[in-house]
Amino acid sequence: MSKYLVNKFLYTIDRDPELVRRYKEDPAHTITWWEAERANQILNCTDEEHSTWLAFTDAEREALRTHDHVKLFEMGAHPFLTLTLFIAMFENDHQPLDYVRAYAERMQHIRLPYPDITT
């Protein structure tokens, strides 16, 4: 489990309008591309000076590929990152507040204590 890398994916997609669109429309290819090209990029460093060890687990790849925000929560991804990105992708397809309420509704089985989000 790499909560950090899942968070890094959510964070770097969310801040780029083009990547938000690509992840919404074609999650599978976006994840494959991102893991190959971006997962090991250190955000404040040049491309040449990158990391070499970051990779998703199969479960993480699957949760991201299926836009499964409930699974991401259960894995300990940062809920603010997930919510912000998913609102960007899907809220405009719904009436005001309907999307975020349905988002909560799908998580009603989750009880305290919530999964640890510490990285």
Added chain:
Amino acid sequence: MADVVAVIASTHHPFYHRTSTLPPEERPPFAEEWITKISAFRETLTRAEPDVLVMVGSDHFHQLWLDNMPQFLVGKAPWFDANWYNEEREFGLPRMKLRGEEELAAHILRQGLDAGFDLAFSNELRIDHSVTCPIITLRPEADLPIVPVYTNIFAPPLPQPKRFVQLGQAIRQLVESWPSSRRVAIIGTGHLSLELGGPRQFGPAGPDPQFDRKAVEWIASGDIKGCLAEVTLDSLHLPGNATHGFMDFMLMMGVAGEGAKADYVETVDLFHTMEAYFTWFPGGARA
């Protein structure tokens, strides 16, 4: 030495700007009460006639990221650009640009380090809605220089609540020891009970109205001891998964001081949060 002319603590609801700038016929039913209360709250800062604002807030994964995460950071720069693409996208917040007060930032950094707070610093900081929301509500002219102070209430492991209180106490002393005749307001924003991205989000009220009532009482009465006796990093998970932002209110209680009763207290019940607004006038309010 500088005067602390107002201490202000508030929630930072990112939708106030959009709500208050809609044409009246398009505003939601809660807008009028909210706008009226914000106008009265704004007057408390205006009356204090500040020259400089120290602004306590928290970056929401904009510039500060998990590869390099400071616990407490002071912005020292001549200018601060403000608000981010995802805040324009989701909240309709405008891009802003605020002047920095570098001399006070340098004083807080040097003296804070010497007083035992290992503060991080940034010389190029783009600030987010935790600082711009109170500018919009309290000083929409955005004409005063600021010193932003960022706290980590967001990316655990977090500092303990008592450390937030201690930093607030230190900031008060540091501002009051600044060799300057300028009038300083110290403003900080956080949350009461709040859930984001979890099963209790966007309910008919804040996720824990009982916590909210208790929190407002702690803040309004300056009951730092009572608050610290009940609030822990673990306990803050119970009222809602984003409630650690309450520690910025605790920081502001530290600025105001133990037992300092707020001179102005107001709350607004919105559909998914309680908003709360507090002002202290340490030297007494101006007529």
